[in-house]
Amino acid sequence: MSRSDVVVIGAGVVGLSIAIAAKMRGLDVTVIDREGPAAGASAGNAGAFAFTDILPLASPGILKKAPKWLLDPLGPLSIPPAYALQIAPWMLKFWRACQPSRVAYSTSAQTSLMDLSKAELEGFLSATGTLSMLRKDGNLQVYESDAEFQASLPGWEARQKHGIEFRHMDAAEMATLQPGLAPRFIRGTFTPGWYSIADPKLYTLALAEHFHALGGSIEIIEVKALQPVTDGVEISTADGRKRSAAKVVLSAGAFSHRIAKTLGETIPLETERGYNTTLPADAFDLRMQVTFGGHGFVVTRLTSGIRVGGAVELGGLDLPPNFKRSEAMLKKAQTFLPGLKAAGGTQWMGFRPSLPDSLPAIGRAKVTPNVVYAFGHGHLGLTQSAGTARIVADMLTGQAAAIDIAAFSPQRFG
Incomplete structure (x- = not known):
């Protein structure tokens, strides 16, 4: 039976960031993943380090919008009828x-994790040889009416209280930053502190290469169960084998709750299934990420092309x-960006692991301190990866946490 100091389950951006941080602390680390590096949401996201996105999806504002959105099966928020009954308990927790x-x-806790993640990011990118992939173009959120703009102001006031820089602007000012917007957008808000990565899949694969260069190993196999043992954790895999580790980090994205259940914990993890279309790089002269908040999607510029999704x-x-x-988002994007060339795109769907209060689960398993959970980041996995890696590496080496992580307790839902 093989044994490691640490086994990280999950080769997405969060899992690999943790594995690298632990390896840099001198630990012997193995990563196990059911498909391999960058196979899930880490490959197809919008590539944003959305440090200004501190407001949880679960909020009074979403309760006002949700009934209208849910009536549209292709709208910003939908629940397939075949899944409505199954998700009802999660929705009750979301409502609470x-x-x-x-x-x-939740906003205060999210802000602390965002601040830590931003503080850790550039040092982590430098250490992994990926700093050249970082972009600091900002984000432009656009509004179609004064009413929509006014409705957004409480959220911006909350961000202002937390020291986030932004600038409101009219259509003429927006046009200087991002030409080509449809005239229907009369107001906007620019946040310069919104960073992005050149391509999320290439970044995650680069982390895997760096982990290999540090002497780490990645195995492609599905983990079926975890079992506490006297000197650590026993890991059962889909091929019937068992292996052991002194400590295990469970960071398997949307599949994490299934593995946690083998430890006797029921964690209300659901999946925000995200969709996008990646168009050729010359599809539009995009200067920065543009957020169409009233429609629940973004358009972002990557080295692999122009991505329309959310x-x-x-x-x-x-x-x-x-x-x-x-298809519905792409059709809207053509209306919102009249010069957008919509041919030649590639469609994608991925699972974003989401907990009802929009905060991740970061902390130890209830039955053993030798299993650390680090999952449930929703659409903020890339954003919070460096901060989460710092927290988990500290936990694995007995260091005090850099921030208060009580709000992220995996046991907070009872």
Whole structure:
């Protein structure tokens, strides 16, 4: 039976960041993944380090928008009828997390993790040889009416209280930053502190290469169960073998709750199924990421092309993709960016692991301190990867946490 100091389950951006941080602390680290590096949401996301995105999805504002959105099966938020009954308990927890006092608590916790992640990012990129992939172009959020703009102001006031820089502007000012917007967008807000990566898949693969260069190993095999043992953790895999580790980090994205259940923990993890279309690089002269918040999607510039994607479909892991959602976003994008060339795109759907209060689960398993959970980052996995890696590496080496992580307790839902 092989044995490592640490086994990290999950070769997405969070898992690999943790593995590198642990390896740099002198630990013997092995990564196990069911498909290999960058096979899931880490490959197809919008590539943003969205440090200004501190407001949880669970909020009073979403409760006002949700009924209208849910009536549109191709809208920003949808629940397939075949999944509605199964997700009902999660939705109840989501509704509870929308209470103002809970939102304030989640926002404060999210801000602390964002601040840590931003502080850790450039040092981590330098150490892994990926700093050249970082972009600091900012983000432009656009509004179609004064009413929509006014409705956004409480969110910007909350960001201002947390020291986030932004600038409101009119259509003429927006045109100087991002030419080609449709005239229907009359107001906008620019956030210069919004960073991005040149390509999320290439970045995650570069992390895998760096981990190999440090002497780490990555194995492609599915983990079926974890079992605490006297001197660590026993790992059962899909081929019937067992291996052991002194410590295990569970960072398997949308599949993490299934493995946690083998330890007797029921964690309410659901999947925000995200859709996008990646167009050729010359599809539009995009200067920065543009967010169409009223429609739940973004358009972003990557080295691999122009990516149009977003929205939330709460549909679990097993239903087939509904690529009509990608098509609907692309059709809107053509209207919003009249010069956009929509031919030659590649569609994608991925699972974004989401907990009801929009915060990740970072902390030890209930039954053993030798299993550390680090999953449930929703659409903020890339954003919070460096900060999460710092926290988990500190936990693995007995160091005090850089921030208070009580709000991220995996046991917070009872």
